[in-house]
Amino acid sequence: MRYVILVVLSLYSLTISAQNIKIKTATSNTISQKPKLVVGIVVDQMRWDYVNKFKPFFKSDKGFLHFVNEGATCDNTLIPYVPTVTACGHTCVYTGSVPALHGIAGNNWYDNIKQKSVYCVEDPSVQAVGTTNSSAGQMSPLNVWTTTIGDELKLATNFKSKVIGVSLKDRGAIIPAGHAADAAYWYDTKSGNFISSSYYASILPAWLTNYNASKRVDSLYSQGWNLSLANSVYTENCDADENVYESTPFGKEAKHFPYDLKSFIGKDYSKITTTPQGNNLVMEVAKQALLNEKMGKDSITDLLAVSFSSPDYIGHSFGPNSWETLDGYIKLDEILADFFAFLDKQVGKDNYTVFLTADHAVANIPAYAKKHNLPGENYDDGAVRNDIIACLNANNLNPKLISFVGEYNVYFNHPLMDSLHISQESLVSIISNYLEKKPQVLQVVESRKAAIAALPQMTKEKIVNGYNVQRGGDLMLLTKSGVVDGYPTGTSHGVLYNYDAHIPFLLVGNGIKHIAVNTPTSMTDIAPTISTLLGIQMPSGSIGKPVLEVLK
Numbered sequence: 001m002r003y004v005i006l007v008v009l010s011l012y013s014l015t016i017s018a019q020n021i022k023i024k025t026a027t028s029n030t031i032s033q034k035p036k037l038v039v040g041i042v043v044d045q046m047r048w049d050y051v052n053k054f055k056p057f058f059k060s061d062k063g064f065l066h067f068v069n070e071g072a073t074c075d076n077t078l079i080p081y082v083p084t085v086t087a088c089g090h091t092c093v094y095t096g097s098v099p100a101l102h103g104i105a106g107n108n109w110y111d112n113i114k115q116k117s118v119y120c121v122e123d124p125s126v127q128a129v130g131t132t133n134s135s136a137g138q139m140s141p142l143n144v145w146t147t148t149i150g151d152e153l154k155l156a157t158n159f160k161s162k163v164i165g166v167s168l169k170d171r172g173a174i175i176p177a178g179h180a181a182d183a184a185y186w187y188d189t190k191s192g193n194f195i196s197s198s199y200y201a202s203i204l205p206a207w208l209t210n211y212n213a214s215k216r217v218d219s220l221y222s223q224g225w226n227l228s229l230a231n232s233v234y235t236e237n238c239d240a241d242e243n244v245y246e247s248t249p250f251g252k253e254a255k256h257f258p259y260d261l262k263s264f265i266g267k268d269y270s271k272i273t274t275t276p277q278g279n280n281l282v283m284e285v286a287k288q289a290l291l292n293e294k295m296g297k298d299s300i301t302d303l304l305a306v307s308f309s310s311p312d313y314i315g316h317s318f319g320p321n322s323w324e325t326l327d328g329y330i331k332l333d334e335i336l337a338d339f340f341a342f343l344d345k346q347v348g349k350d351n352y353t354v355f356l357t358a359d360h361a362v363a364n365i366p367a368y369a370k371k372h373n374l375p376g377e378n379y380d381d382g383a384v385r386n387d388i389i390a391c392l393n394a395n396n397l398n399p400k401l402i403s404f405v406g407e408y409n410v411y412f413n414h415p416l417m418d419s420l421h422i423s424q425e426s427l428v429s430i431i432s433n434y435l436e437k438k439p440q441v442l443q444v445v446e447s448r449k450a451a452i453a454a455l456p457q458m459t460k461e462k463i464v465n466g467y468n469v470q471r472g473g474d475l476m477l478l479t480k481s482g483v484v485d486g487y488p489t490g491t492s493h494g495v496l497y498n499y500d501a502h503i504p505f506l507l508v509g510n511g512i513k514h515i516a517v518n519t520p521t522s523m524t525d526i527a528p529t530i531s532t533l534l535g536i537q538m539p540s541g542s543i544g545k546p547v548l549e550v551l552k
């Protein structure tokens, strides 16, 4: 007995001293190797092909090309789920997870338990901070079920890391910043202020109150939107400046460049979102946050999550082949080049790491595609809903049997089905048979049975990954390639095809090799790659793999 105890004790002490040695080496290595700051940049709606396509027109090789020339590019990064929309994209980037696990089933969904529609970051239990527009501020990451990169960074440093999110969109700031964030700031289109919620703090920091008081948006309006390069560049490389299939966000008469924005000064703070200057606003607030909150100043890694929403608004209105999109990226490239110079000065050249990706990409405007004999069609959720109601009427069924249609998810009204004794099987079959005769529809899949649908494995996986039992629809409508859930003008995104699902994934800075990775990578790989770089636990729901090729 004594012998056994002795052996156990000596084994125990051996383990302890071995652990001590490990910890010591780990600490001395880690501190010198870890970046002081990680900046995550999401460019809302950025297609993978934009860097290559717009490269000749960038004014600097220190913006987007800084990643290409000195960092790592993962050129075949795909989104592994549907719907490919903003909320799901930002959640996947920062959690490495998919809607089935992280809970963000769309920008909006229908809660099957509470029987009501929900906006991804709504939280009626918190109050707006920095605006009297209370509904714009009642937001938090409450609906995200898994941890984020920022949460794990906080856990790894005993909550000493600073984590802040900035975006025009509430969901673009809140979700990337995560549950344990110090702050998230987003833009209120009513007041023209960057605001927050009581989830983070009861008042805005003084630096942000001062920034808001400067009414920077008015001075950006006074500049208008003028082209960065000669008209001939856009004529030769884009669709026409004026098209009937483009939206007119600045008024019905403002159909082409230059856009005079002076009439919005002091009156309408929403228009700035659809201009390149929306990116200036976000960048300025992000820089102010970095300076005033002293991010990247000590050896404990901080995370600044920046999401540029304006490229999405511009893309929705004018499409990927427009003068507006090209010019927006030329101007965003200048903002990035300036930001890298700022980081070099404030944090130090080798002390930070930046990654850049997108929450989703985008389809061509259907009418533009048709003009070039490519597949293109509109079929929005409203039309889907009307078709289903027509189908139910034709079958003498109560149209209220459908409770919600959103992002091509069709939700059944289960209490009504029960009271009318209508089975799931019969409703699925009636609606599927009807919709599958529509020219825009590829297939209607019963969400719970997606794994056995007659579809390619990769396609089935996207549906399974995107289906959340509590928050997903009973049916998932798959449209044919080129069909857009949109508007009579402009375009959209949200489906499984590569024009929506192929995104950039670029990295540069501390710990990153200079390499072009062409082997397939997934959006879910981003969070584990950053976790590996930082030597922290990967987020709880992550299903991705670190892209080891990019790490030194």
Ligand SMILES: [Zn+2]
Residues within 6 Å of the ligand: 045, 086, 312, 316, 493
């Ligand atoms: Zn969008």
